Amino acid sequence: MAPCTEKEDELITCEGSIEKLIAPQANKRKHQIVYMNLFTFGYWYIAGLYGLYLFFTSTKWSTIILNIFLIIASGLGITVGAHRLWAHKCFKAKLPLQIILMILNTLAFQNTAITWVRDHRMHHKFTDTDADPHNATRGFFFSHVGWLLVKKHPELMKRSKHIDMSDIYGNPVLTFQKKYAFPLVATFTFILPTVVPIYFWDESLNNAWHATVFRYAYNLNITFLVNSAAHMWGYRPYDKNIQPTQNIFTTLCTFGEGFHNYHHTFPWDYRAAELGNNYLNLSTKVIDFFAWIGWAYDLKTVPADIVNSRAKRTGDGTDLWGGNHKHTLDEKENRELDDYVHKSAF
Known part of the structure; x- marks a missing residue:
């Protein structure tokens, strides 16, 4: 899963009977590009590659080690928090652990956990069909990142309200994250990882910022592999x-x-x-x-x-x-x- 700028209230539901979707299924459609997402992701990829180049040329080892640690920590915010705890309810967590996982999930910034869980539950209920947010039937690029660059499929919009999210909307830790998403993301995802190397070991702003962008883009793409490669080869x-x-x-x-x-x-x-x-x-x-x-x-x-x-x-x-x-x-x-x-x- 990953950040998306579409509003949640655009995920509407049509009344009446809904035809069962049988995977693999992908009806022909004309994709409507979300240009803001196209620009945003284009920047993350280009700046991230530049950050990787700086790792080999001028970035300090302390900055590299910090970002490796943050890659692991933010990854756990997705795998342990958003995925196993909240999306699938595979285990229960006491409040201190939920707060830690919420912060790590914010560090990863793949939208709020509430949106991530909704999309992931749709993915499991309608796997590899047009109601799957990243339908792998449409090919590697679409399931990897293309689904975030276009408008959501009408089947996804029509069926999304049938996903039970009562446990998630009743979770005060996750509703707090959603309510204060902008300051939390700005602080934990981008500002602190950039400022810490500058303040503590005199890293340059250029290196510190692009190391942060590389870490963020890398985390997005290893998550995307689950949506794409793990639905195609193996x-x-x-x-x-x-x-x-x-x-x-x-x-x-x-x-x-x-x-x-x-x-x-x-x-x-x-x-x-x-x-x-x-x-x-x-x-x-x-x-x-x-x-x-x-x-x-x-x-x-x-x-x-x-x-x-x-x-x-x-x-x-x-x-x-x-x-x-x-x-x-x-x-x-x-x-x-x-x-x-x-x-x-x-």
Whole structure:
């Protein structure tokens, strides 16, 4: 997900019956460009590349190290906060942890968490159809960044009101972020990361600002990979009938969010990753740490036998790394798996 300048009240709903959308689906349409977004993203990309150039020529090591730390911290604001805690309710968090995650989520600036959650719930309910904000059926560029450069699809606008957001609008931490979005974003996303290197180790304004822009643009694009690459290239060990995949490159870039075939099969699992691969999953380790100190609790998981049964039943016979494994599933296991999934699905 990512920042978008369209107003939320433009997401209207049409009354009456709504036809079911079957993925993959993308009807022909004429895209209407949002020129402000086109200009904004164009600046982030050009200035970010210049910031990367400065990393190799004149930026101080202290500034580079700071921005690497901020890349990781802001990424966790998306993966742990917006995604696993608020969008999927994979675990519960006490107030101090929610405040920390809200600040880290603000640092990432992919719109407010409320908007991020709404779009992500639409993505899961209508995956790879015209009601999916970043419908991967339209190709890599659209699902990666193009969806933010054009007007939202009418199907998305029509169906958005059917997404239950009562838990999110009832969260005072997230409503605070939304109410004070401009000063929070200005402060945490851009001003502080620029001022700190200038004040503490005499970095130049040019280097400090463009390092900040690079960090911001980099964070956007590693998140975009989950929307694009992880819906196109990779393996489908858990459900070969859906588009999301297990994408190795995305997994390495996003602190554990590239196990996407697993995640779309079991979206309520706080690990968001297949069995045996949590050592690649920094987000899971962070949640485990906060569970250890008592700030995170009620962590939802999927029993190993259920995961393996689903792989046997609907998987493509591979794992994340492409290894083959053959399975059979008897009728009783099929019934037990169906019962579990229907009771647990998001």
